[in-house]
Amino acid sequence: xxxxxxxxxKLVKFLLVEDDDDHAVIISRVLSQxxxxxxxxxxxxxxxxxxxxxxxxxxxxxxxxxxxxxxxKLPKKDGxxxxxxxxxxxxxxxxxxxxxxxxxxxxxxxxxxxxxxxxYLLKPIEPEKFRxxxxxxxxxxxxxxxxxxxxxxxxxxxxxx
Amino acid sequence: xxxxGALNVLLVEDDDNHAKIIxxxxxxxxADKPSVSRVSRLEEGKKCxxxxxxxxxxxxxRLPDSDxxxxxxxxxxxxxxxxxxVLSSIxxxxxxxxxxxxxxxxxxxxxxxxxxxxxxxxxxxxxRKQNEISLRESEARNRGILESSMDCIISTDQDWxxxxxxxxxxxxxxxxxxxLIGKNLMESLISPPYHKILKQWRYEVEFHGDDIDHxxxxxxxxxxxxxxxxPIEISMTSLMLMQGRIYTFFIxxxxxxxxxxxxxxxxKEEAVSASRAKSTFLANMSHEIRTPLTAIxxxxxxxxxxxxxxxxxLNFFNSIKRNANHLSQIINDILDLSKVExxxxxxxxxxxxxxxxxxxxxxxxxxxxKEKGIEFSISxxxxxxxxxIFTDFLRIKQILFNMIGNAIKFTSxxxxxxxxxxxxxxxxxxxxxxVIKDTGIGIDSGSFAKLFTPFSR
Numbered sequence: 001x002x003x004x005x006x007x008x009x010k011l012v013k014f015l016l017v018e019d020d021d022d023h024a025v026i027i028s029r030v031l032s033q034x035x036x037x038x039x040x041x042x043x044x045x046x047x048x049x050x051x052x053x054x055x056x057x058x059x060x061x062x063x064x065x066x067x068x069x070x071x072x073k074l075p076k077k078d079g080x081x082x083x084x085x086x087x088x089x090x091x092x093x094x095x096x097x098x099x100x101x102x103x104x105x106x107x108x109x110x111x112x113x114x115x116x117x118x119x120y121l122l123k124p125i126e127p128e129k130f131r132x133x134x135x136x137x138x139x140x141x142x143x144x145x146x147x148x149x150x151x152x153x154x155x156x157x158x159x160x161x
Numbered sequence: 162x163x164x165x166g167a168l169n170v171l172l173v174e175d176d177d178n179h180a181k182i183i184x185x186x187x188x189x190x191x192a193d194k195p196s197v198s199r200v201s202r203l204e205e206g207k208k209c210x211x212x213x214x215x216x217x218x219x220x221x222x223r224l225p226d227s228d229x230x231x232x233x234x235x236x237x238x239x240x241x242x243x244x245x246x247v248l249s250s251i252x253x254x255x256x257x258x259x260x261x262x263x264x265x266x267x268x269x270x271x272x273x274x275x276x277x278x279x280x281x282x283x284x285x286x287x288x289r290k291q292n293e294i295s296l297r298e299s300e301a302r303n304r305g306i307l308e309s310s311m312d313c314i315i316s317t318d319q320d321w322x323x324x325x326x327x328x329x330x331x332x333x334x335x336x337x338x339x340x341l342i343g344k345n346l347m348e349s350l351i352s353p354p355y356h357k358i359l360k361q362w363r364y365e366v367e368f369h370g371d372d373i374d375h376x377x378x379x380x381x382x383x384x385x386x387x388x389x390x391x392p393i394e395i396s397m398t399s400l401m402l403m404q405g406r407i408y409t410f411f412i413x414x415x416x417x418x419x420x421x422x423x424x425x426x427x428x429k430e431e432a433v434s435a436s437r438a439k440s441t442f443l444a445n446m447s448h449e450i451r452t453p454l455t456a457i458x459x460x461x462x463x464x465x466x467x468x469x470x471x472x473x474x475l476n477f478f479n480s481i482k483r484n485a486n487h488l489s490q491i492i493n494d495i496l497d498l499s500k501v502e503x504x505x506x507x508x509x510x511x512x513x514x515x516x517x518x519x520x521x522x523x524x525x526x527x528x529x530x531k532e533k534g535i536e537f538s539i540s541x542x543x544x545x546x547x548x549x550i551f552t553d554f555l556r557i558k559q560i561l562f563n564m565i566g567n568a569i570k571f572t573s574x575x576x577x578x579x580x581x582x583x584x585x586x587x588x589x590x591x592x593x594x595x596v597i598k599d600t601g602i603g604i605d606s607g608s609f610a611k612l613f614t615p616f617s618r
Contacts, residue, residue: 022455022459022484075571102447102452125455
C-alpha cells in the first residue's frame with residue numbers, strides 16, 4: 001500500500017456540490033490538508049452540476065472529477081434529482097458519489113441508495129473523523145479503487161451519440 | 162287444556178222441561194258435580210254474568226225477551242272470556258252452526274242430548290275458548306314487539322307483495338301503511354342496483370327451502386316517500402305456511418352509523434396527515450439545526466489548527482459567532498412553535514410606533530445585506546410616519562425578520578425591498594400591508610399552493 005501512495009502522481013479531483021458557504025469552506029480546507037494530492041471544484045446548485053458533468057456551456061473544458069461530494073438540499077435542483085440524473089448518463093455512472101448531508105431522514109437514505117449513491121454521510125461529522133474520512137475517500141476512490149478510464153467512456157459515448 | 166274442579170254453569174232457558182233435562186244430565190256427573198244456575202230470560206242471564214263467574218254459558222236462542230237472531234250478539238256484549246254453547250232445536254241446527262262462526266264455541270241440539278255429549282261439548286268449548294284467548298294474547302304480544310321495534314319490519318306474501326308493516330317502518334319510509342300494503346317490496350322500496358341480489362336471495366329460498374345456511378343480510382339503499390335515498394341494512398327470513406310462503410324483512414336505517422364511521426375515517430385521516438406533516442417538519446428542523454452546528458464544529462476545529470493563519474482565525478471566529486446566533490434563533494423559533502402547539506404562546510399587545518418597528522428591522526439586516534452586496538431598503542408612505550399600531554411588538558418583528566431573512570437568504574444579487582401600504586378602513590382604523598420583494602430565486606408556481614400549509618416548505 002505504501003508503494004501505491006508513493007506512486008501517486010496524478011491529482012485526485014473532487015467535485016463538491018454544496019450551497020452553504022461555511023460548509024464548503026470547512027470541507028475544502030480539510031481536503032486541502034489531506035495527505036493525498038487533490039483538487040476541489042465547488043458548485044452551489046443542482047443545475048450547474050449537470051452542466052459541469054456534461055461539459056456544457058462555461059464548463060466545456062473541465063475535466064471530469066474522480067469523486068463527487070453531493071449535498072441533498074440544493075437550490076434549483078434537489079440533490080436526489082441530481083444523483084438520479086448523473087447515474088442515468090452511462091459515461092458518468094462510474095464516478096463515485098458520496099452524499100454529504102444534514103438530512104437524517106430514512107426516506108432520503110433509502111432514495112439515495114435506490115439511485116445508486118456510493119456512500120451516505122451525515123453532517124455534522126466530528127472534524128477529526130471527517131479529516132480521516134476525507135483521507136480514506138481520497139485513498140479509496142482516488143488511488144486504490146479501479147474504475148474504467150474516463151477518456152475511453154467519453155469517446156465511446158460520443159460514438160454512440 | 163281441561164277444566165279443573167267443579168264447573169259453574171249458567172243455563173239460560175225459558176222452557177222448564179228442557180231446562181230440567183239438561184240439569185238432570187249434569188247432576189249425573191260423578192266427580193266434581195257441576196253447579197247450575199238457571200235463568201229464563203236473557204236480561205237475568207246478563208245480570209248473572211256481570212256479577213258472577215261462570216265457566217260456560219248454555220244459551221237457548223228463543224227467549225221471552227230476545228229473538229232467535231239477536232240472542233247471541235246480546236249475550237256476547239257481557240260474556241267476555243266465558244265460552245257460549247248455543248242450545249238449538251233440530252230445525253235451527255244450520256242456524257246454530259252459523260253462530261259458531263260468529264263467536265259461539267259450539268252448539269247442542271236439544272233433541273239429541275246425553276250426559277256424555279253435554280259434558281264433552283262443554284269441556285271442548287272451554288278449551289276452544291282458552292285457545293282462542295291465548296292466540297289473541299300471543300298475537301297482541303307479537304304486535305307489541307313489532308310496533309315497539311326501532312327497525313322497520315315488513316311482512317310480504319310469496320310474491321313480495323307487502324301484507325303488513327310496523328309503525329317504525331311508516332316513520333322510516335315516510336309512507337302510510339295503506340299506501341304500501343299490496344305494493345311490491347322490491348319495486349317500491351329498494352334501489353334498483355340491489356334488485357339482482359334480492360332476486361338471488363329469493364331464488365335461494367325457493368330452491369333450497371327455509372333451512373338453508375344463506376345469510377340474507379346486506380347493506381343496500383332505500384328511498385323515502387319524498388324520493389330521498391338513504392342507506393339501509395336489510396335482512397330477510399322466510400317461512401313456508403299452509404297458504405304459501407311468507408317473507409319477513411327487517412330494515413334498519415344506517416344513515417347515522419355511516420355518518421359516524423365517515424366521521425371517524427376523516428378524523429383518522431386528519432390525524433395521520435398531521436402526524437406525517439409533523440414528521441416532515443421535524444426532519445426539516447433537524448436539517449436546520451445540523452447546518453449551523455456543522456459549521457460551528459468545523460470552524461472550531463480549524464481554529465485550533467496550527468496551519469491556520471491569524472487572519473483566517475478571525476474569519477473562522479466570526480463564522481462561528483454568526484452560525485451560533487443563527488442556531489440560537491432556530492432554537493427560539495422551535496420553542497415558540499411548541500408554545501403555539503400547546504396554546505401557550507402569549508401575545509401582548511400595546512401601542513407601538515410603526516416607524517420604530519421598521520427602524521429596528523432596518524438596523525438588523527443592514528450589515529448582513531451590506532456584506533452580501535445586495536441592496537436593502539424599507540419604505541413607508543410619508544403620511545404614515547407617525548402611525549401608532551396596537552400590536553405585539555415582538556411577534557410582528559418575528560414575522561418580518563423571518564420573511565426578510567428568507568428573502569435575503571435566497572437572494573445572491575440585486576435587492577430586497579420592504580414597502581408598507583396603508584389602507585384606511587374608517588376614521589379610527591386602517592389596514593397595513595407589508596410587501597416584501599426580492600430578486601432571488603423565487604418560488605415555483607407549483608409550490609404556491611403549499612405556501613400556507615403548516616410544516617411544509
